[in-house]
Amino acid sequence: MMTMMKFNLSFYASRKFPLFFNRPYIIAASFHSINRNCKDSKTLQDAVYTFNRMLYRNPVPPIPEFTKILSVIVKRNHFAAAISLIKHFDFLGVNPVLKPTIYVFNIAINCFCHLKRVDFGFAVLGKATKLGYQPDCATFNTLIRGLCGNDKLHQAIKLFDRLVKNGFEPSVVTYGTLINGLCKSGDTRSAVVLLQNMETSTCPPGIIQYSCIIDSLCKRKRFVEALKLFTEMKRKGLSPNVVTYTCLIHGLCSIHSWDEALELLSEMHARNISLNVHTFSILLDALCKEGRITEAESLLSLMIQRGVTPNTVTYNSLIRGYCLLGKMDVARKLFDSMVDQHCTHSVITYNILIKGYSENKKIDEALSVFHEMCNEDIVPSLVTYNTLIIGLCQAGRFEEALLLPYEMKSHGLTPDISTYNTLLDALSKNTKLDEAVKFFDSMIDQGCMPSVMSYNILIKGYSENEKIDEALNMFSKMSKNGVNPNVVTYNTLISGLFHAGRLEEARMLSSDMKSRGLKPDIVTFNTILNTLYKNGKVEEARSLFNTMDDDDVVPDIVTCNCIIDGMCKSGETDEAYGMFLSLSARGLQPNVRTYNIMIDGLCKASELDKANTLFLEMKANGCSADEITYKIMVQGFIRAKQTTRAIEFINRSLNGNVSADVKKWLNGCCPPMDQKILSSSN
Template identity: 40%
Template sequence: MRPQPRVVDFNKLLTSIVKMKKYAVAHNLFDEMRQLDIPIDQVTMNIAINCYCLLNRVDLGFAILGSFFKRGYEPDVTTFSTLIKGLFLDDKVMEAERLFKKLLTLKLCEPNEVTILTVMNGLCKAGHTLTAYDLLGLFEKTSFKPNVYSYNTVIDSLCKDRRVDEALQLLAKMIDKGISPDIVTYASIVQGLCNLGRWKDVKDLIHEMVDHKIYLDVITFNILVDAFCKEGLVKEAEDVVEIMMQRNISLDVVTYTTLIDVYSLVGQIDKARQVFDSMPGKGLKPSIISYSSLINGYCKKGRVDEAWGLFLEVPRKGLDYDVVTYTTMLQGLFCAGRCADGLKLFKDMHARQLIPDVMTYNTLLNGLCMNKQIDEAFSFLHIMEEQGVYPNVITYSTLIHGLCKDGKLEIARDLFNKLPSKGLQPNIQLYTTIIGSLYQEGHIEEARCLLVEMEKSGCTPDSVTYNVCIQGLLKGKLLGEAKTFLDEMYRQGFSPDATTVSMLLHQVFL
């Protein structure tokens, strides 16, 4: 008779299946082992608990915990760490926190670095960053010492929550406790400071990094390049790239793509193309994001044929189109008045089984409205809803703006009034569009009422709103009321545009 495999062999098999992410298979094998009375040990049960947790069945994981005691086993730190992870995966954040605190107060087991990191990571991902921050403070009074990874998790989450000063305080505490920050620690804070535009603090932090013998890697440099580019600080971004090259830090696809994007956005499309063309010579293959950025640059400059040529090159380079590439090209075609080509491209997108998102549909509707194809735009609104893509405020703003420009104020007003029933709150642009059209059509009192409603809803008039209102009042020969609006406009720090000034001069002096 063939000898039965040892429990250690089954454990190895279960571990291999879990590593392959075949959790359901591992779960079935565990059930078979129990039904066939194959011996199982503490390791087997920990593997089973892990499977149940990864299948979002932490309740079954706790049922296995009951088996521990029945079989005379003592749950260990792996058991509890896994159950805590399972609770977080099942969005049971409070239960996970309670279980962890119970481990500490009842001394059920000694938490290790994995347990602490699991708790920190789970809390931060669930948006409970300050709870994680407080727990780190609690550890100061115990023998448990969180490692650099736990600190990094909390620091990164604080920075993402724009609480960079607290992240800097935690960095200082970390250093005081003899825990050495690494490049990941500093990269998170650099990103946080860049997001807030605190350039002097960024510079000081980089000097501190050098003092601690931590040198910027390509990821940290990319954060700086990206931040400068988003601020339109092209020269500063170029300087960072120059420093990278001086230090023999290899620029990667992200660095090049960021530069392509910023050159495209500021209209330096030929420079963007030079960067793009230089990539293969550096052993780098442009990504689909690189292509989308350059296509966008060409479209913004009105060089749609060059954008189209680049778009067609994508599959020849072994890349797959994505929704962003199609949406970018769609916008370029519609802005150039090439509606037929735009509609054809939209159909081609479906043929490639790429699902348009709300941004794609908004681009399509805007293109059609821009080219006075309002009825066609409304037909796509219905298709959009049928496809389960929910229109947003921008969708309706686009359609309402198109209707107003086409002189269809009644339909626009009806659509505007339906927004609350769709769970949407009009924004300042939408209010301004309707108010402007009401003034233009001579519905002065209704425009006044809507302006009051807009302010009550929390939308503060901007420069465009004031200009639209003043122009509407001037058109209605209401010079005194227009002057009141003009005075208020100046008090709010806005100025009349050329059209408003021209109309004022015409009424005052002519």
């Protein structure tokens, strides 16, 4: 326990105690939380009722009975309600029966911190000190956490240092809180320094501190450092627990490193650490994200078999998995079945379903799910609205989308920058550039400052409408307004300049970008490579491709498609095919475009059998042929005068639900055959 003997608190005693009474925001907030959810409000009302009854019981129950109720209320996030109950305690020192303990003060501080009023938290500390209470470890830990959680990390560190200087011995929780705050703010380096400081202090770091930093490193994809800490903790005799492993597995899954993740799973097995609902959910989510829904289903059975009950989060991932595959009926069924499994729908569950319907071109269903959630007393979040706005815009229903920010405001939600950017993008994409520009100005009037993304959207809008000079104008305007361009800005402009044939300016921009400390990314390379090939600069393209590695940029499938296409067009079909075969070794999956490019190249090199084999292979690889694939095959066979096989493909495409404009395909291909093929295929 900590020693407070010489601990000097004078610097807090001067703080003003907050007025608990008659704070309008407290009343408003309590009202809101009571109405948030029926089931919840019932427990809240019960708790408040019991609390008030206890106040008038004779004799009054001991204080810990009251704080127990307060803890329940706080656990359910009814902070304002807790504070309004705490005001019943006697802070004036006239009623010895209702004399608060330091624990009551701590709860009040915690509540104020959660209500984003850390300043009131400090005022409570001031009052406690003045009344002669000794703040305990929890008091300061709560305040430090409050500062960390309210973007006042710097003050948290200052408080920590000041406390230490005044003789306060931080506990492992104090260190842990600060390490967590540093990690969440992205300063993992300082977190590691603090971890090292713990080593020489009276409380050495534990599993929690290591796990916290490991998680933060994984989230930032710094796996080398994460694994180093992981090894270090094991070397120090600290056994990683299920949380530590789960953090690492999560990180590895996020970069599709399945083998490494599986290795950790077997290590867990060897150490007799069982997977919990978090671990299973992460694995299931990763499978769903990759479209591996059958495996996700098996994993669900496995977890149930092992006695781990899936929860709302688990189901959310599965539902999203079905949505991603367009299986909305299954998604909906699963959604409905959650109730039978005693799983509640969260606002995120609804958001997933709404997005699923929107993306599968079922915006009316999305809207009806939205109304459903309101009827179920689930309060739509900012994300709900933003998702709906995207859906409405994609469905071309701009008027409705533009109304939603007003509806949000009437429900107490503030549209954020992404709300506005979505609308801005929708306007500029749909040849309403003038309206987009007006909207951009109105954002500022609404008190929402345009972000880099806002500028990027307009720059793209101008570029794609042959107004590259206006785009360049926006570019200089953004810097003037204190918004720094990012890689996307440069990529958009470079692409626009290429499109306008202003190659030299594009080149200049690309070096300007580097001088600003921005590194070209995969899109930059793809944009430039594409243009080089289009302009027949094959050698230059090839040497640029070879420099990608120096910039730590790994070619993706778009890059390879571009290279394969370029090789085919310059007659190097064998080299192109070699590259095609090397894709899996690069960890890349060919997509429809890859197959189309390669098949076209093979057809033009009169390698029809090879082309046909690829056509069959793409289906076996789960990549379905589109209209272009059929067109390439048909034209290939016509060029080779293999009319029967051409007709075969025309019929296949017509039977295969591919919307094919056969007549268009045949245009320019052997006119005399035109009639013959068309008549036989009908």
